[in-house]
Amino acid sequence: MTPTIAELRERYxxxxxxxxxxxxxxxxxxEMFAGLVILFIGPITISNVIISASQDELAEQPHSFxxxxxxxxxxxxxxxPQKFLAAYLLARGLIKLFLVAALLLNRRWSxxxxxxVLGIFLIYEVYLFILGHSFFLLALILFDTILLALIAxxxxxxxxxxxxxx
Numbered sequence: 001m002t003p004t005i006a007e008l009r010e011r012y013x014x015x016x017x018x019x020x021x022x023x024x025x026x027x028x029x030x031e032m033f034a035g036l037v038i039l040f041i042g043p044i045t046i047s048n049v050i051i052s053a054s055q056d057e058l059a060e061q062p063h064s065f066x067x068x069x070x071x072x073x074x075x076x077x078x079x080x081p082q083k084f085l086a087a088y089l090l091a092r093g094l095i096k097l098f099l100v101a102a103l104l105l106n107r108r109w110s111x112x113x114x115x116x117v118l119g120i121f122l123i124y125e126v127y128l129f130i131l132g133h134s135f136f137l138l139a140l141i142l143f144d145t146i147l148l149a150l151i152a153x154x155x156x157x158x159x160x161x162x163x164x165x166x
Contacts, residue, residue: 010157017150021103024118024147028096035089038082092121103151111155118148 003011099117102110122144129137 013150013153014157017154018104020143020147020150021100023143024096025100025104028093028100030093031089031096032093035086035093038089039086096121106158108158111151111158114151115148115155118144118151122148 095117099110099114103114122141125137125141125144128134129141
């Protein structure tokens with residue numbers, strides 16, 4: 001039997017959901033890695049490396065997109081206390097990784113939990129964007145907004161499936 005358009009659309013949304021959650025898991029791993037790097041190397045050293053690399057890049061290409069966006073990150077790193085930043089990134093990464101694993105294992109409690117926690121993280125990202133107008137943050141806000149919509153959609157599908165099977 002040929003699947004209906006609605007069934008094909010649901011499969012498509014489900015695949016987008018899985019890919020988005022997987023990417024969020026990678027994001028969590030990167031955050032935890034960054035937290036460990038900052039903890040052991042220190043933000044000042046990282047900031048100096050970024051500034052040095054950016055200055056060389058800007059000398060060669062004055063309008064370099066990456067270099068122009070790396071300098072504000074370096075400035076932020078130099079102002080943030082090392083242990084707080086490391087703890088924040090490690091905790092945020094662990095929380096997201098835990099939620100990602102639960103979502104991929106289809107734990108029913110994880111859908112509303114992820115909506116709340118990732119929603120709070122999204123609000124904080126918007127706040128940071130208002131302060132700094134980073135292209136990277138704008139892309140992350142867009143991704144997280146789409147992911148939250150997909151999580152909400154999958155949660156509503158799972159709720160309907162539960163009601164139908166009851």
